[in-house]
Each structure stands twice: as structure tokens, then as C-alpha cells.
Amino acid sequence: MTKETVHPRFLLRENLNKLARELRLLGYDAAIYKQISFYNLCRIAARENRILLTRSLSESKQKTNNQIILIKADYVDQQLRQIRAILQFDPSIIFSRCSLCNKMLYEIDKKKIINFVPEYVLTHYSHFRICRFCGHIYWEGDHHQAILKRLKNLFEEGKL
Numbered sequence: 764m765t766k767e768t769v770h771p772r773f774l775l776r777e778n779l780n781k782l783a784r785e786l787r788l789l790g791y792d793a794a795i796y797k798q799i800s801f802y803n804l805c806r807i808a809a810r811e812n813r814i815l816l817t818r819s820l821s822e823s824k825q826k827t828n829n830q831i832i833l834i835k836a837d838y839v840d841q842q843l844r845q846i847r848a849i850l851q852f853d854p855s856i857i858f859s860r861c862s863l864c865n866k867m868l869y870e871i872d873k874k875k876i877i878n879f880v881p882e883y884v885l886t887h888y889s890h891f892r893i894c895r896f897c898g899h900i901y902w903e904g905d906h907h908q909a910i911l912k913r914l915k916n917l918f919e920e921g922k923l
């Protein structure tokens with residue numbers, strides 16, 4: 764077996780949707796289950812070995828066997844900074860997941876997506892990936908570079 768870095772997996776409360784998207788962009792498995800009780804959330808987290816992220820003080824104080832982190836900040840950059848210590852900026856997994864639904868992305872041939880992306884995108888880009896779950900198509904455009912730079916800065920800046 765090849766040696767792989769083990770990245771933590773997360774389960775987030777619905778009101779941490781923006782943080783979940785950022786984690787997915789970084790390549791982390793960041794699941795959200797909508798309208799779920801705290802009890803069921805804990806069961807899933809335990810079964811799937813996920814760290815629970817919540818904004819609720821009372822949830823974070825519950826006696827469970829789960830690892831629970833109370834996210835204190837209101838803004839997503841601050842939230843990400845709070846858990847930065849347990850994350851890595853790992854280029855091998857960045858942009859490997861759908862930021863909308865957390866599923867893995869797959870390379871897709873340009874010929875197959877001709878009817879689904881704007882013409883200028885087809886002219887300028889050659890590598891595409893698709894989420895087989897929601898059908899969203901990703902390509903490495905300018906926005907991709909901007910996101911990469913922002914996330915990298917977040918990891919490289921001094922500790923708060």
C-alpha cells in the first residue's frame with residue numbers, strides 16, 4: 764500500500780455552509796446533513812470518523828465520544844483560521860472535490876462537455892472536471908487561480 768497523508772474528515776452544521784465550501788476547495792471531505800438532530804449528527808460523525816464543526820455552544824459542550832469543535836467566528840476566513848492548525852495546504856488534493864456537494868471530481872474529455880460550458884471557456888481551457896453527482900463542470904480558469912492564492916495566503920500568513 765502506498766503511504767498517504769490522512770486528512771481529517773468533517774461534518775458541519777448547516778449554518779457553516781460557507782466553511783464547508785472552503786474546506787472542499789482545499790480538498791477536504793466536508794459533509795453537511797440538512798435538518799438533522801444533534802444525536803443523529805453524532806452517530807454519523809462517529810460511524811464515518813468525522814470531526815463535528817458547530818456554532819452552537821451547547822452542542823459543543825455535550826458529552827459525546829465525538830471530536831467537536833466550536834466555531835466561534837462569524838466570517839468564513841476567520842472560521843478557516845480557527846481550524847487551520849488541523850489542516851494542510853496540500854496541492855495534491857486541492858480542487859479534487861465538488862464545492863457544492865462534496866463529491867469527488869472526475870476528469871472529463873472536452874468533447875463531452877461542448878454543449879455545457881460557454882464558448883470562450885472552450886476556447887481558453889483544455890482541462891475539465893465534472894461532479895457526477897450534481898453535474899457541475901469545473902475548469903482551471905482565472906477564478907481558480909484567485910481561489911488558490913487566497914487559500915494559500917490564509918495558510919501562510921502569521922498565526923493570529
Ligand SMILES: [Zn+2]
Binds near residue numbers: 864898
Ligand atoms: Zn457536485
